[in-house]
Amino acid sequence: MSVVIGLTGSIASGKSTISKMFKDFNIPVIDADIISREVVEPGKPAYRKIVETFGETILNAERTLDRKRLGSIIFNDYEKRKQLNEIVHPEVRKQMTDQRDELKKQHKAVVLDIPLLFESGLQHFVDQVLLVYVDKETQVKRLMERDQSSLEEAEQRIKAQMSLDEKAGLADAVIDNNGPVDASFRQLKQILRNWDVIQ
Numbered sequence: 001m002s003v004v005i006g007l008t009g010s011i012a013s014g015k016s017t018i019s020k021m022f023k024d025f026n027i028p029v030i031d032a033d034i035i036s037r038e039v040v041e042p043g044k045p046a047y048r049k050i051v052e053t054f055g056e057t058i059l060n061a062e063r064t065l066d067r068k069r070l071g072s073i074i075f076n077d078y079e080k081r082k083q084l085n086e087i088v089h090p091e092v093r094k095q096m097t098d099q100r101d102e103l104k105k106q107h108k109a110v111v112l113d114i115p116l117l118f119e120s121g122l123q124h125f126v127d128q129v130l131l132v133y134v135d136k137e138t139q140v141k142r143l144m145e146r147d148q149s150s151l152e153e154a155e156q157r158i159k160a161q162m163s164l165d166e167k168a169g170l171a172d173a174v175i176d177n178n179g180p181v182d183a184s185f186r187q188l189k190q191i192l193r194n195w196d197v198i199q
């Protein structure tokens with residue numbers, strides 16, 4: 001029996017950092033952010049719907065999506081965000097469940113890295129939910145440093161998601177990622193032992 005692990009957190013909480021650690025255990029990771037980029041490439045159905053809905057001003061000169069511009073529209077506006085989600089999310093879900101079912105056949109565990117797992121109510125896609133947690137101050141600081149963004153931009157993005165404190169109450173296990181990376185790695189190892197994924 002393969003265990004399907006839903007890896008989640010909030011923006012800049014450290015999902016990608018933890019996600020890379022699964023390689024050490026030979027556990028494959030399916031990344032919703034990567035799939036959500038693939039399904040909006042020019043020529044794909046979701047791309048066409050996005051241009052129809054948001055207009056050509058959200059395109060770059062080479063006609064790919066101007067992600068920064070689209071982000072500045074949707075992170076400011078709940079209704080627009082909902083419209084974009086309704087176009088992109090069904091495509092992402094289909095790809096993720098197909099890959100999950102294939103990988104389950106060959107691995108002791110499979111990870112679905114889904115930033116919006118709780119917001120989208122996707123708990124039923126997975127057997128265990130693993131949350132990467134940081135406190136609000138660390139989150140803002142790491143987000144601003146990584147994306148070279150202002151305090152205002154960082155707080156706006158954080159506000160577009162459910163708070164990490166609320167998510168912590170819903171998860172099966174939590175990694176506290178406020179400390180150094182090796183401390184988070186040790187927590188991950190213990191959790192995988194508890195779930196009988198590793199020895």
Ligand SMILES: CC(C)(COP(=O)(O)OP(=O)(O)OC[C@H]1O[C@@H](n2cnc3c(N)ncnc32)[C@H](O)[C@@H]1O)[C@@H](O)C(=O)NCCC(=O)NCCS
Nearest residue numbers: 010011032033036067070071074081085088092115116160
């Ligand atoms: C708005 C877009 C173009 C901005 O692109 P950008 O390259 O700046 O950001 P990126 O895609 O790398 O996302 C970064 C993080 O933002 C957060 N985020 C992205 N989309 C959303 C959303 N619709 N609602 C809340 N948070 C979001 C997530 O934590 C994500 O990890 C892009 O995020 C997008 O297409 N979003 C809709 C699809 C989506 O929900 N993706 C996230 C999970 S499937």
Ligand SMILES: Nc1ncnc2c1ncn2[C@@H]1O[C@H](COP(=O)(O)OP(=O)(O)OP(=O)(O)O)[C@@H](O)[C@H]1O
Nearest residue numbers: 010011012013014015016017142146177179180181
């Ligand atoms: N334990 C840690 N100590 C110091 N820096 C960290 C730690 N964990 C992550 N970081 C840094 O914090 C930033 C955010 O981490 P990461 O990109 O892994 O988050 P994420 O949850 O995947 O973000 P997003 O949702 O935006 O994709 C990165 O610059 C990363 O290098």
